[in-house]
Amino acid sequence: MRRSEDTWLDLLDEQLPIEEVRRWAIRDDCGAVVVFCGTTRDHAGDLTGVTALHYEAYEAHVVPRLEALVAETRSAWPAVVxxxxxxxxxxxxxxxxxxxVAVSSPHRAEAFAAAAHLIDRLKATVPIWKQEVSTAGRRWSPIAAQIEEAPMTMVSHPGTQQPTDAGPYR
Known part of the structure; x- marks a missing residue:
């Protein structure tokens, strides 16, 4: 775990402290807090009857990879706090x-863009794999491809630059 005044990164084998993360992200100098939660749903592509997901991670590489993504996010959106x-x-x-994922910034445009970028890059580049558990049995997610450094391209938007990735979702 890495937790400081402005960065909180972790890999947990228990329920996530969603409300604590939201409260932690609220800042006196920020008018926007965006919190995204990814939840287990009852289907995955063509697989119905999903009852749970099972995640495995290359733990030694998760937090360093997350640290790099935070640096990338802060570089692209310097207003992020x-x-x-x-x-x-x-x-x-x-x-x-x-x-x-949670991002706070003075204004919503940066917070939304940075949070979307962060979850997209996390899913594409952090070594965490998903196994789908259903009434039919278990299978590794068909899109749980080998983790690669996803190339970044800059896409220009009015008032901001947004990095985007070309990596697969898992």
Whole structure:
């Protein structure tokens, strides 16, 4: 775990502290806090009857990879003040959160863009793999491809630059 005044990164084998993350991200100098939670749903692509997900991670590389993504996010959106990215390992039951990212900044445009970038890059580049548990049995997510450094391209938007990735979702 890495937790400071402006960065919170963790890999947990228990329920994520969603409300604590939200409260931690609130800042006197920020008018925007965006919190994204990814939850287990009852289907995955063509697979129905999903009852849980099981996540495995290359733990020694998760926090360093998250640190790099936070640096990348802060570089692209310098107004960002606080950034959190926490992910579960082990069994995640239906309706439970598997991942949470939070970003605070003075204005909403940067917070939304930075949070979207962070979750997209996390899913594409952090070594965490998902196994789907369903009434039909277990399978590794068909899109749980080998983790690669996803190339970044800059896409120009009015008032901001947004990095985007070309990596697969898992």
């Amino acid at each position: 606080a950034v959190a990215a926490l992910h579960r390992t082990g069994k995640v039951a239906l309706g439970e959160e598997a991942v949470v």
